Every structure is written in C-alpha cells, then in structure tokens.
Amino acid sequence: MKQRIALKMTRTTTSSGEAIETNAPRADHGLNHLAIVRAFYLDLAEWAMDDPARWGVWAA
Structure with missing residues (x-):
C-alpha cells in the first residue's frame, strides 16, 4: 500500500x-x-x- 496514503499530515502552531x-x-x-x-x-x-462512445476514452 502507498505509505503517503496511510499517513496524514497535521500542522500545529506553537x-x-x-x-x-x-x-x-x-x-x-x-x-x-x-x-x-x-x-x-x-x-x-x-x-x-x-456507452462506449462517451466513456470508452476514459476507461483504460
């Protein structure tokens, strides 16, 4: 699995x-x-x- 997806970045201010x-x-x-x-x-x-004419180009 992608490591960057498994983690979330949090920002805090001191x-x-x-x-x-x-x-x-x-x-x-x-x-x-x-x-x-x-x-x-x-x-x-x-x-x-x-509907292949409309969506066929988007499906690989």
Missing part, C-alpha cells in the same frame, strides 16, 4: 507562532481512500460498456 508538521497514521490506514478510487474506476469501466 505559542511562538512556529508551524510544526507531523505525520500521523490514519485510523483506517488509508484503505477507505483506495476503495473510493477503485470503485470510481469500476464505475468508469461499467459506463464504458454501456
């Missing part, structure tokens, strides 16, 4: 105004983001079969 960036693990380890993208590609493939 009392002196300095910004600090830290990486924290996501609760779901990024699996939800990957599932959303995969579902979108499956939708594109289905739409391409139903």
Whole structure:
C-alpha cells in the first residue's frame, strides 16, 4: 500500500507562532481512500460498456 496514503499530515502552531508538521497514521490506514478510487474506476469501466462512445476514452 502507498505509505503517503496511510499517513496524514497535521500542522500545529506553537505559542511562538512556529508551524510544526507531523505525520500521523490514519485510523483506517488509508484503505477507505483506495476503495473510493477503485470503485470510481469500476464505475468508469461499467459506463464504458454501456456507452462506449462517451466513456470508452476514459476507461483504460
């Protein structure tokens, strides 16, 4: 799995105004983001079969 998806960057500001960036693990380890993208590609493939002239160029 992609490491950058499993982590989220958080920014905090100190009392002196300095910004600090830290990486924290996501609760779901990024699996939800990957599932959303995969579902979108499956939708594109289905739409391409139903209407190839319109969606065929978007499906690989």
